[in-house]
Amino acid sequence: MKIKKFLNTILLFEIIFLLQQNIFAAGDELNTVMSIMLVFTVIIIAVTLWLSVVYSEKNDNEGKAFLNPYRKFLKMLTKSTPIENEKDILLDHEYDGIKELDSKVPPWFAFLFYGTIVFSIIYMVRFHVIGSGDVQAEEYLEEIRAAQVERQILIKTGAFLNEETVTFTKDAGALSNGKDIFIKNCAACHANDGGGLVGPNLTDEYWINGGGIKNVFKVIKYGVPAKGMISWQTQLSPTQMQEVASYILTLEGTEPANPKQPEGEKWVEPKEEETKS
Numbered sequence: 001m002k003i004k005k006f007l008n009t010i011l012l013f014e015i016i017f018l019l020q021q022n023i024f025a026a027g028d029e030l031n032t033v034m035s036i037m038l039v040f041t042v043i044i045i046a047v048t049l050w051l052s053v054v055y056s057e058k059n060d061n062e063g064k065a066f067l068n069p070y071r072k073f074l075k076m077l078t079k080s081t082p083i084e085n086e087k088d089i090l091l092d093h094e095y096d097g098i099k100e101l102d103s104k105v106p107p108w109f110a111f112l113f114y115g116t117i118v119f120s121i122i123y124m125v126r127f128h129v130i131g132s133g134d135v136q137a138e139e140y141l142e143e144i145r146a147a148q149v150e151r152q153i154l155i156k157t158g159a160f161l162n163e164e165t166v167t168f169t170k171d172a173g174a175l176s177n178g179k180d181i182f183i184k185n186c187a188a189c190h191a192n193d194g195g196g197l198v199g200p201n202l203t204d205e206y207w208i209n210g211g212g213i214k215n216v217f218k219v220i221k222y223g224v225p226a227k228g229m230i231s232w233q234t235q236l237s238p239t240q241m242q243e244v245a246s247y248i249l250t251l252e253g254t255e256p257a258n259p260k261q262p263e264g265e266k267w268v269e270p271k272e273e274e275t276k277s
């Protein structure tokens, strides 16, 4: 009896384990409510089975002929004929000593079988007659559409903007945002008019780290920490960095009140061909 109980318990945990694995593997597609419901179902089944195993031991020890709920359940599923009653369902033919029993189709099997028929009818009507469900090809297109919408949103928030892709923007709104950002964050070191204080003059043609939108964006993004210019990428969004970088470039040629002496090299914008090669 001990061994039987042990085996039953092993079987039980095996079932729970497999079910749980499947549930969590499918977790991506199932929504949370479904997963929670499934987990609960598994727990209820597990507890029921476990209780019946415990009960079977108890009653067997008392020596009673007791059909515990677990076995009752199994019997309900299989409707098998006990071996001592087999003669009742024995068919009256025999070939070379091989006889045939007229066993009932196990209900679990019949249930599954009829279930597939019902499922196929619903499936056919839904996907191929009414067309209310998406077949795979449509699901794919739907996902592509969703991804395109998402991409547009990402482009708007500037997620694709980096030092390689950034371009100068002439947009008045963007430049005015850039000015606000500059006054708020940068003027302390570069002066309100960009003439330079601790940081260099940003209004001349000379650049320590290279001019042009890409270099300026890069310096703002990563900073030059060793020289006291901090990295702004955690505080400004890519779009904001593009705006302030563009604003800085519009300062070239303006006349600040107290301009710092030019530092670095005179920047010459590379020609189209050169950039491409």
Ligand code: HEC
Residues within 6 Å of the ligand: 181, 182, 185, 186, 187, 188, 189, 190, 198, 199, 200, 202, 206, 207, 208, 209, 210, 216, 219, 220, 224, 227, 228, 229, 230, 232, 244, 245, 248, 263, 264
């Ligand atoms: C704490 C002072 C400080 C603040 C604040 C600061 N900078 Fe700077 N910045 C510097 C210093 C110092 C340098 C010179 C770095 C070097 O020598 O390479 C510099 C360099 C730069 C350069 C490159 C100039 C060149 O000649 O290569 C740009 C562009 C720039 N800063 C933009 C900004 C912007 C935009 C902000 C605000 C978002 C900002 N800085 C805020 C101190 C600062």
